[in-house]
Amino acid sequence: MLPSAMVNFTASTQGIKTILARLPKSAEVFLVGGAVRDILLKRKIKDLDLLVRKISLNQLKSQLKNLGAVDSKGEKWGVLTVKIGKQAIDVALPRREKAKNTGKYFDFEITAKPNLPVKTDLKRRDFTINALAWDLKKAKLLDPFGGVADLRKKQISTVGQPKQRFAEDHSRILRALRLAAELNFKFEPKTWAALVKTVKTLPQLNIRPKIWRMELKKITQQKKPFQVLCQKAGLVSVAGRRFAAKKYGY
Structure with a gap:
């Protein structure tokens, strides 16, 4: 670097x-x-x-x-x-x-x-x-x-407090998972904990349908380990898929 x-x-x-x-x-x-x-x-x-x-x-x-x-x-x-x-x-x-x-x-x-x-x-x-x-x-x-x-550690960390950054813009959850998938990076522990906690409010997430479909499609096209990562976050669980299909046509 x-x-x-x-x-x-x-x-x-x-x-x-x-x-x-x-x-x-x-x-x-x-x-x-x-x-x-x-x-x-x-x-x-x-x-x-x-x-x-x-x-x-x-x-x-x-x-x-x-x-x-x-x-x-x-x-x-x-x-x-x-x-x-x-x-x-x-x-x-x-x-x-x-x-x-x-x-x-x-x-x-x-x-x-x-x-x-x-x-x-x-x-x-x-x-x-x-x-x-x-x-x-x-x-x-x-x-x-x-x-x-963080590039050297190969990890995703938010600028500032993770909970606040995800609350400001819910689409950052999808972007974080996509970046991890693209770069083969792990998550900084506090960032991961805040992401998982925010995902639990899935039905209330304010993510535009276009962004949801685009990011989720990119995520699920990544290698299997990162599909597992998304499942651990609760985003690509069976319930999550059903919710996405119903609300966003994914």
């Missing part, structure tokens, strides 16, 4: 180089999320997400429009998507989230500001291995919540 892997990837990725060249020198630019995790694990990169500080959203949008088509669907949350060649890249301002505690996916009050600290943005993320940022200008890895240590 050497930083050289990050340097080599970003130096060879045209979309990132193009954005860096276009933005003002005062802007701070970070590669964040799953891409950082997957580079460190030497996995194929699916999505690119950039975090940009010290530039207003209007300025950012104006600069990105010079590079390609810009999708503004996420603009109210401080997120823009620019297509450079065949590559779509999400470019966002740092965000702070306040959960409404409904358990619904993306049911948060979101504040996006150019000068919010990177750590504030990373703090809102679900798991430590997704709360990593690579400073593209300084070639420095930011890891305020121990994500690299």
Whole structure:
């Protein structure tokens, strides 16, 4: 998990180089999320997400429009998507989230500001291995919540208190199980205990049907050991399957 892997990837990725060249020198630019995790694990990169500080959203949008088509669907949350060649890249301002505690996916009050600290943005993320940022200008890895240590331990841990993180967004339960299945990771004990406890409220989980079907299908397509893992969590039990079939058409 050497930083050289990050340097080599970003130096060879045209979309990132193009954005860096276009933005003002005062802007701070970070590669964040799953891409950082997957580079460190030497996995194929699916999505690119950039975090940009010290530039207003209007300025950012104006600069990105010079590079390609810009999708503004996420603009109210401080997120823009620019297509450079065949590559779509999400470019966002740092965000702070306040959960409404409904358990619904993306049911948060979101504040996006150019000068919010990177750590504030990373703090809102679900798991430590997704709360990593690579400073593209300084070639420095930011890891305020121990994500690299969890990658080395091959374990899933939440950022902050597990019970709270699962209560904020119930779909994180499915995402945690899917990540464990994809990466062949175990669970940090407190994270696992909170996940199992939350699953016991299955009929009351606020998970959108589309997300439920998508994640559960991915989980059950994984290797047998992880189907067993899901069964231990109570999510893919016979009762769970019947509930999913009845409520979500799975």
